[in-house]
Amino acid sequence: MFKKVLIANRGEIALRVIRTCREMGIKTVAVYSTADKDSLHVKFADEAVCIGKPQSSESYLNIPHIMAAAEITNADAIHPGYGFLAENAKFSKICADHGIKFIGPTPEMINSMGDKITAKDTMIKAGVPVVPGGEGLLESVSQAKALAKEIGYPVILKATAGGGGKGMRVVWQESDIEKNYNTAKQEAGASFKNDGIYMEKFVEEPRHIEIQVAGDRYGTVCHLSERDCSIQRRHQKLVEESPSPFMTAELREKMGAAAIKAASAIAYESVGTIEFLVDKHRNFYFMEMNTRIQVEHCVTEEVINFDLIKEQIKIAMGEKISGQSYTPQMHAIECRINAEDPYNDFRPSPGKITTLNTPGGHGVRVDSHVYTGYTIPPYYDSMIGKLIAIARTRDEAINTMYRALSEYVIEGVKTTIPFHLQLMQNEDFRKGNFTTKFLESFKMV
Template identity: 55%
Template sequence: MGISRILIANRGEIALRIHRAAHEMGIETVAVHSTADADAMHVRLADHAVCIGPPAASESYLNTAAIISAAEITDADAIHPGYGFLSENARFAEIVEAHGIAWIGPKPEHIRTMGDKVAAKKTAGALGLPLVPGSDGAVSDFDEMRAVAAEIGYPVLAKAAAGGGGRGMKVVPSEDQLESLVRQAMNEAKSAFGDDTMYLEKYLGNPRHIEFQVFGDGNGNAIHLGERDCSLQRRHQKVFEEAPSPVITDEERARMGGIVADAMAAMGYRGAGTIEFLWENGEFYFIEMNTRLQVEHPVTEAITGVDLVREQIRVADGKALSVSQDELEFKGHAIECRINAEDPFTFAPSPGEVTYYHAAGGMHVRVDSGLYAGYRIPPYYDSMIAKLIVYGRTREGCLMRLRRALEETVIEGIKTNIPLHEELVREPDVISGDYTIKWLEEWLAKRET
């Protein structure tokens, strides 16, 4: 029979993205939504819609019982979690499968393994991925931490095993500051994640953030779809992503891509995944794996021509990968700007009514967004309201097209970070591709003075 109706367990632009892919495959969609999202675009377009709770995510988009109930009453035979919310919750994936519903995502055991930073690092090392030098696993006392730090050399990075989004992390420059800074990281991790397990690794001074898109069929076949450079970040949150990376050669791509694809094949990995690395002085260092679709997946789609959401649905339906590694071609250059409802330079959130909206258009310009004039952006969720993705035959041409598309985009009634992007695409370092994960914060600090 195959998948015929997908419940989309998410909101915003990614819910709309999944809806579009499903409809292009002749598959019906079910939108679940909080009361705050009753007028959202994906809710309007879906074949069926079910309200699953009040605005708070804990009572709606994170409410497992409500989502499963919505799937059962609408006869949905698959659930796509998008990204964020329950997308990397292994228990939720298990519950979905226990109810006889197809889970459009990786196997629950892979979500669980790669979601634990210590287990992920051990697994990555066993699979042949290059690691940042550090502790073999969790470090439980300060004597052990001092010994590990002395071995790998200061500065070191103390990281919470359950951390994310930059929380539970501290850079320790010297031994005399080790205990106090690690305690701070532990307290932060305990309050944010309920788990203060820590591990140590070598602190890389000024790396780039480069990630590889991987895809497996769950039966031992896997491919890579090249890398994305996500180094323009603020507080560990990505702002601007591009593919391919300006610093990776075709030879490096083939070599590292082959390593990550082989690792996923050995795991028997199913669906979309992203293996994230720090890159410095020509060396890759594994940092984590995201067992889901990434926000920045459209730049990979642009340079490969592969619809990753369609591929996710196909694989969850038991079908083979639609493209082999030999068939994949990397063509041109793509850049994505995350457009957020926030002040462009103070970053204060700016929810409210969109009084006027005009999306950029033209050749090789893509806008993933659920915005429309009259839509009220709720204050309860992430501030990202649109993604502007442009493609060009060359990086220079891509940047020129991006400038034009940003100039053309009009969102009134709220503040957005479009002015930030307009400045960034005119910066010499961005134009030349000469930036690292520290560049944006340093640039913002200089701009304020």
């Protein structure tokens, strides 16, 4: 059993980890930037250490400062949350070198899935379906043109070290290859300090469906059902739900088995997520693996009544998992409530929350770190919180979500609540008729 866990993160995920640790009888250490001195994770942790200025590079991404905080507080484990250092192999190794347990996978596991070319090769060897494409990185425009002709248009150029849509370009015809190739490389280099680009067939009308997995150090791997994350804007998820309205029992069995193969191929140890693209014919293709807890893990927790953070900590302590795979018993929908203006191209809206009323009632969960008088800083992700509605059926979950959104009052900043209210009333969304391109034609009224 860990005696003390330092949470190398902020906001709602830091608060989420603190809650589970408290239930497990584990002391916690919060780290914070000067901009976050009034955040709830600082108030509710057993100890708190300021690690730097507001900029992430000087605080939440500053490994020496985080390790110093762990050492002076005698923390024996570090939970990285998501984002920041959660998938940083160097950080995982430094923790190990200092005798502090990183609550997550080993550096080798992170590296094997952090580079998309390496991950794709690993999946091919494991027998997991992948999107048709070239082998290795592209070296020139002429090579890109030749490969696109071989694969067939449309194709997509992707940064090998990428994420969040950066370094990614869809190309529909040969005349557009050179411009998009150069743009993707420049953006990848600027965003990830790695301008490696590869090419795949572009899957039209896709769903983004991911499978939650867990594996222990004894070689046992299981899956904990799926989440549909197709409602996204510029490759950033806005709504997630489980089960997917597109899922069948046969498809869940196939995707679950493929996800277990994927995690087993790297002897995965922790909780993680295998992300797939699923076409309109229900063919599915490996996209990437996230070697960390996901923002949307709450959806899975609610449909199978399971604490994923607790499982992650227990795996890190060396406990065995049951190996049981799960099927959703309820329906859950999560809306990400961000400090953004949906009427103004989702422009960030930092500032002070002057009024806050959080919804409640049966079938409602809110994971958030804000309160009346809290100031949302401009330096980090704009998420205010996550609103989750749980019910027996999808229709009931949508109705519960609409009711909860109607009660959610946040004044002082613009939020995405109006967007979610309109989405819950959209006929195609209610019918489950959507793909990752759904929001391209969605108009706010």
